[in-house]
Every structure is written in C-alpha cells, then in structure tokens.
Amino acid sequence: MVRETPYFSYAVGELPRGCQLCVRGEKLVLFTTGACPRDCFYCPLSEKRKGDVVYANERPVKTVDEAIEEAKIQEAKGAGVTGGDPLARLDRTAEYIRALKEAFGEGFHVHLYTTGALATKKALERLYDAGLDEIRFHPDLFNPNSRLFEVEIRNIRNAFDFDWDVGGEIPSIPGQFERMKWYAEFLDKLGAKFLNVNELEFSETNLRALIDRGYKPISNESAAITGSLELGLKLLEWGGENTSLSYHLCTAKLKDAVQLRNRLRRMAKNVARPYMEVTEEGTLRFGIAEYDDLDELYTLLVEGAEVPEEWLYVNRERGRVEMPEGVAVELADAIEGDVRFFIVEEYPTFDRLEVERVPLP
Known part of the structure; x- marks a missing residue:
C-alpha cells in the first residue's frame, strides 16, 4: 500500500494538491513572518528568519508587488505560505494571499502551514475569504501538556466548517510513534484529507537541541536524523491499514534533489x-x-x-x-x-x- 514516488518520497493515496505542485518546483515559498507562539526544540528556522520578516523564496520583500514579481520569475502555479506561524501576522498573510489570487487567478493554488494556536473561527474565516485552498496543522503534538495544545486541537476542529482541504503536517521524530498515531486518528475522525510527515533534519539552529536529546545524523554527508525515515514509513504502513487518510512522507532527498532543483530550473531560464x-x-x-x-x-x-x-x-x-x-x-x-x-x-x-x-x- 505504501508506494515510492518518482520524487524520492513515499505515499499512501493521493498527494495533496499543494505537494503535487511543490515537487515540480511550481510553488512559491511565501514566508510571511518568523513570529510563532511556540518554541519547538526541532524548529529548523534560521536566525535571519526568526524576526518579523517576509520572504518570497530567497528574496526579502517589503511589498506585495515584490512577491508577485518573484512568482512571475518562477512561473509559479501556486504558493505555500509558511513561517513561523503565518497567523501571527494574520492581516499581512491574508493580504498576500488575496493579492496573489487577484494577480494569477483562482487557479493559483495556495496552501498554508499553521500551529493552530491562533486559528480562531474569525482568523480562519479571514483566510478562507482571502482565497486559501488548503490548510495544514502542526499542533504541539510532542508536548501534549503545553498550555497551547488544547487550544490548537480545539481550533483544528473549526477548520472543517470551511470548504477547503484540511490536513496535518508533522516531523517524524524517533520515539514518538504513539503521538503520531494519535494525531492521524484524530484527523481521520474529523474527516481530514491527509497527513504529511517530514523526515527530520539537523539545521544550524536546532543542532544543539537535537544532539542533547540523543539524535544523530545518518551519515557525515547528510543532515537527516537516524531513524526518522524508518519511523515515517512505519506510520504510513500503519495509517494505510487503519485510517482513510492519504499520507506523504517528504524526505530530505526530495527537498534537495527534486523540489529545489525543479524550482531553480524554472527560475533560471527567466533570469539568465x-x-x-x-x-x-x-x-x-x-x-x-x-x-x-x-x-x-x-x-x-x-x-x-x-x-x-x-x-x-x-x-x-x-x-x-x-x-x-x-x-x-x-x-x-x-x-x-x-x-x-x-x-x-x-x-x-x-x-x-x-x-x-x-x-x-
């Protein structure tokens, strides 16, 4: 039931629309803020993006027009809105989503990642009205006793009141299989479409926290965490038999060897x-x-x-x-x-x- 995709990743069922465009390099990466209500030990966010900054791909932007220009250079067919938590700057995030939709049409697919901590009914309505097509939740799953976890879980339920695709996106953290299973079952009962699982990687900012917890790289040449890929595959196998969700295990190799390369190719022919x-x-x-x-x-x-x-x-x-x-x-x-x-x-x-x-x- 688990299949390997042409993109060095693994899937059960159909890839979310956002992923289908992303692996082909057709998604603008729109980073609307580094602000976030949480401080996850595994967060890979670089120091320069931890402030209240906006980027379209690698380009720092000050205006919506600059983000639109970057999307044109890439010949993007959609955007993935990320952070931080984009809902920490809701007005800005909604403005950029609406502007991209107006510039490129309703067929321009926009998905967004959020912790869920700030996803109130009114906030979600703002995003839906701006044109958001797909929303992905990453609650504080690996710290279930946190003050935000209960709020996040309650807010995720609100997302099903709108006509968009709802799913989850979490890292594959060795030792956390039971928590990952719990989240898959939770999403499945609500009627979510998918759960994306990302192979965990070292970065400059999470290196010390991961090492202190005993995590190790798979080799001297890779930033991927030992055991993360195997755990992700285990979840997909279990999920394919026990839930109706689609799953996508996004590997470190996909990000480096496929998604980035495809995006660079699209950009290169327009800027060379x-x-x-x-x-x-x-x-x-x-x-x-x-x-x-x-x-x-x-x-x-x-x-x-x-x-x-x-x-x-x-x-x-x-x-x-x-x-x-x-x-x-x-x-x-x-x-x-x-x-x-x-x-x-x-x-x-x-x-x-x-x-x-x-x-x-």
Whole structure:
C-alpha cells in the first residue's frame, strides 16, 4: 500500500494538491513572518528568519508587488505560505494571499502551514475569504501538556466548517510513534484529507537541541536524523491499514534533489543573461574577471583584448566583470598581471548563492 514516488518520497493515496505542485518546483515559498507562539526544540528556522520578516523564496520583500514579481520569475502555479506561524501576522498573510489570487487567478493554488494556536473561527474565516485552498496543522503534538495544545486541537476542529482541504503536517521524530498515531486518528475522525510527515533534519539552529536529546545524523554527508525515515514509513504502513487518510512522507532527498532543483530550473531560464549557461541542476554557469579597478578592467578587456562589449557585463555590486565561460578561459590564458579569472556557478535566486568557483590559471 505504501508506494515510492518518482520524487524520492513515499505515499499512501493521493498527494495533496499543494505537494503535487511543490515537487515540480511550481510553488512559491511565501514566508510571511518568523513570529510563532511556540518554541519547538526541532524548529529548523534560521536566525535571519526568526524576526518579523517576509520572504518570497530567497528574496526579502517589503511589498506585495515584490512577491508577485518573484512568482512571475518562477512561473509559479501556486504558493505555500509558511513561517513561523503565518497567523501571527494574520492581516499581512491574508493580504498576500488575496493579492496573489487577484494577480494569477483562482487557479493559483495556495496552501498554508499553521500551529493552530491562533486559528480562531474569525482568523480562519479571514483566510478562507482571502482565497486559501488548503490548510495544514502542526499542533504541539510532542508536548501534549503545553498550555497551547488544547487550544490548537480545539481550533483544528473549526477548520472543517470551511470548504477547503484540511490536513496535518508533522516531523517524524524517533520515539514518538504513539503521538503520531494519535494525531492521524484524530484527523481521520474529523474527516481530514491527509497527513504529511517530514523526515527530520539537523539545521544550524536546532543542532544543539537535537544532539542533547540523543539524535544523530545518518551519515557525515547528510543532515537527516537516524531513524526518522524508518519511523515515517512505519506510520504510513500503519495509517494505510487503519485510517482513510492519504499520507506523504517528504524526505530530505526530495527537498534537495527534486523540489529545489525543479524550482531553480524554472527560475533560471527567466533570469539568465545571454552569456550564462543554464546547467542541468538549474544553476547559472559563466566566467568572471576580478580586479581592483572595475573601470580599468573593463577598458582592458574591450580595448586591449578586443572583447565585444555585448559579451561583458560589469557587476558593480559583486565587484567583477561577467562573461561567457569560453571567453574567460581564453582571456585567462592571454592576460597577465593581477587580473583574476574564475568559472562560477550560482543559484538563479535573488541572493545568487554561489555554489562553485573554479580559478583559471
């Protein structure tokens, strides 16, 4: 009954619509705030996102228009609204959802993750009226004695008063099988559609808390937690036999090797300059030259080396002149002195993360 998907994940039943778009790289990741009513020990949120900030993918945004522009670059067919807890900034979250729906149409699928702590009937009505299609709850399942847990469970019930898809999304934490089963049964009795289970991973911010609790990585090359995947599979096998929910076990490999790569590919073809090569992985590959004086370097390349101006781009923000890879290889062999040539690969994202730099002799 448990099947392996083409995306290195595992499923029982049909993947939620939000996941179907996500694995194809078609979902904008809309982070509406780092604020959250909880402080989970396994939270992977980076330090720069723990404040009250907004991101569309890797792009910090100040306005709805910037988020819409990012969605256009990605050719997104939907958005996943996340945080923190997006309901901690309800007005903002509803505004962004409504604006995306107005910009791209009702077919633009929006799902949202929330703890449930702030999901009052009025809050849920605001989200529904804004156009939210799918809501996923992650209550304080692994701390059932917390003051928020009872509130979250009560609020989850409210979500079934609206005509949208309701499900759960939780991490697979070794040693917590009984709590995970309890939540699956709870959702099933309410008539939820699905339960997503995420393979637990180390991050810079949860590393110490996980190590202190005895969790270990599966290898030196992976951030995935030993036993998390196996526990997730165990839950899917049990759930497929004992509930009517659909299940999706989202693996660390899916996020890195499939979802991110597919999103990068969609973005790369829209942001690549003529001198950039789009690789199979969705990165941008090209040559660069660095020198203390960019204007002097540009003059040297155009007048001294006779490189056509249309082959060059002066990137003052990065302090370099960019060019086709083959041109950089030829120039590195011909120009002597302090000019430094490299072949670089970057993500086509707003932050243009550099993933490789090869110096040319």
